[in-house]
Amino acid sequence: MAILITNIKELLQIREAGVTKLSGAEMAELPSLKNAWLLIEDDLITGFGRMETCPEYADAEIIDATGKTVLPTWCDSHTHLVYAGNREQEFVDRINGLSYEEIANRGGGILNSAKRLNEATEDELFEQSRTRLEEVMQLGTGAIEIKSGYGLTVEGELKMLRVIKRLREAYPVAIKATFLGAHAFPTEFKENHSGYIDLIVNEMLPAIGKENLADYIDAFLETGYFSVEETERIMEAGKKYGLRAKIHVNQFTAINGIAACVKHNALSVDHLEVVNDEDIEALKSTETMPVALPTCSFFISIPYTPARRMLNAGLPLALATDFNPGTTPSGNMNLVVATACIKMKMTPEEAINAATLNGAYAMGLSKTHGSITIGKQASVIITKPINSFYELPYSFGSNLIDSVIIAGKLL
Ligand SMILES: N=CN[C@@H](CCC(=O)O)C(=O)O
Numbered sequence: 262m263a264i265l266i267t268n269i270k271e272l273l274q275i276r277e278a279g280v281t282k283l284s285g286a287e288m289a290e291l292p293s294l295k296n297a298w299l300l301i302e303d304d305l306i307t308g309f310g311r312m313e314t315c316p317e318y319a320d321a322e323i324i325d326a327t328g329k330t331v332l333p334t335w336c337d338s339h340t341h342l343v344y345a346g347n348r349e350q351e352f353v354d355r356i357n358g359l360s361y362e363e364i365a366n367r368g369g370g371i372l373n374s375a376k377r378l379n380e381a382t383e384d385e386l387f388e389q390s391r392t393r394l395e396e397v398m399q400l401g402t403g404a405i406e407i408k409s410g411y412g413l414t415v416e417g418e419l420k421m422l423r424v425i426k427r428l429r430e431a432y433p434v435a436i437k438a439t440f441l442g443a444h445a446f447p448t449e450f451k452e453n454h455s456g457y458i459d460l461i462v463n464e465m466l467p468a469i470g471k472e473n474l475a476d477y478i479d480a481f482l483e484t485g486y487f488s489v490e491e492t493e494r495i496m497e498a499g500k501k502y503g504l505r506a507k508i509h510v511n512q513f514t515a516i517n518g519i520a521a522c523v524k525h526n527a528l529s530v531d532h533l534e535v536v537n538d539e540d541i542e543a544l545k546s547t548e549t550m551p552v553a554l555p556t557c558s559f560f561i562s563i564p565y566t567p568a569r570r571m572l573n574a575g576l577p578l579a580l581a582t583d584f585n586p587g588t589t590p591s592g593n594m595n596l597v598v599a600t601a602c603i604k605m606k607m608t609p610e611e612a613i614n615a616a617t618l619n620g621a622y623a624m625g626l627s628k629t630h631g632s633i634t635i636g637k638q639a640s641v642i643i644t645k646p647i648n649s650f651y652e653l654p655y656s657f658g659s660n661l662i663d664s665v666i667i668a669g670k671l672l
């Protein structure tokens with residue numbers, strides 16, 4: 262099965278194989294070809310070039326992209342897409358003046374979602390989650406990381422991870438699974454933190470390892486949640502099962518968590534709304550990708566990750582949605598890119614690099630996703646006719662996607 266896309270106004274994010282991430286000033290460049298063609302055979306990109314060199318391909322389905330831009334699908338490296346029910350009452354409570362912390366202290370927040378999740382069957386959870394996954398695929402997401410973390414019991418965490426596995430088997434989108442048992446302390450462990458971490462280490466992790474249900478391990482390293490020391494214990498335990506860390510850190514407070522994550526060679530550190538100079542120093546010349554979640558900042562009115570300070574310091578940066586029922590009930594990467602440009606002062610070039618190639622890196626998929634490269638997965642967005650790719654973040658809130666191809670399949 263072959264697809265030949267012709268007359269592409271601009272083909273974005275063309276890279277040689279082996280470019281795994283972009284840092285600092287490199288992020289300002291977004292290599293492209295104008296008046297181009299792109300060939301897809303089975304699930305792979307097998308060729309591209311200028312229209313003068315367009316091949317004859319008798320058996321290919323031809324898509325004429327006159328006036329349209331083609332770019333790699335979004336790589337959303339941080340989501341909690343598997344959850345049960347919604348938390349719209351908390352949304353209204355926040356409008357009426359309560360903070361995220363106050364809502365959590367009243368039994369809302371993560372524990373509210375955990376209660377609903379433990380009441381739902383695996384099939385119910387799968388049905389709710391597949392609807393969200395189908396929605397984000399239509400919005401151009403071709404690779405996604407999904408976390409557990411609303412079970413907080415052995416059975417609940419396994420149920421979430423089994424649903425993620427079923428999603429991976431049912432859809433062409435690339436899916437990475439992250440175990441986030443350390444998302445919050447269940448009420449019965451409020452005064453017994455080490456007891457809950459023992460449960461994670463001695464019961465959850467071995468069960469997850471046995472079924473091979475996770476690729477990464479996460480923890481909510483934050484004042485009032487998991488301390489630096491507690492998170493270090495979790496990162497250590499994850500290593501025994503081959504799970505590299507991707508950690509929620511610096512969402513509300515800076516408590517030297519980033520340096521601890523770097524020390525454990527975390528693949529990514531995510532949120533970073535509150536970042537001090539020591540945090541930036543700790544990230545320099547490391548393999549750890551900082552990940553910003555601007556629609557979370559937007560939705561719960563917290564500071565935006567200081568992208569300009571970080572890029573000026575030479576750091577890389579990825580963008581992701583944080584899709585979850587509490588702080589970001591949206592999996593729309595187009596809105597993430599627009600918000601990064603509007604609120605974090607990233608240029609469209611930087612934001613698209615952060616949402617494609619660097620996003621792929623932040624979930625260990627840079628060999629197969631995140632750029633137009635021969636041999637990579639054929640997962641691309643074809644836009645509606647647009648003036649230039651600047652229109653994507655400029656026309657925020659409009660859907661400028663004409664069609665999406667994921668792993669060679671036109672949705
Ligand atoms: N901060 C921790 N976890 C999620 C929110 C979880 C929730 O409120 O349900 C986040 O990334 O924002």
Ligand SMILES: [Zn+2]
Pocket residue numbers: 339340341509583585
């Ligand atoms: Zn999150």
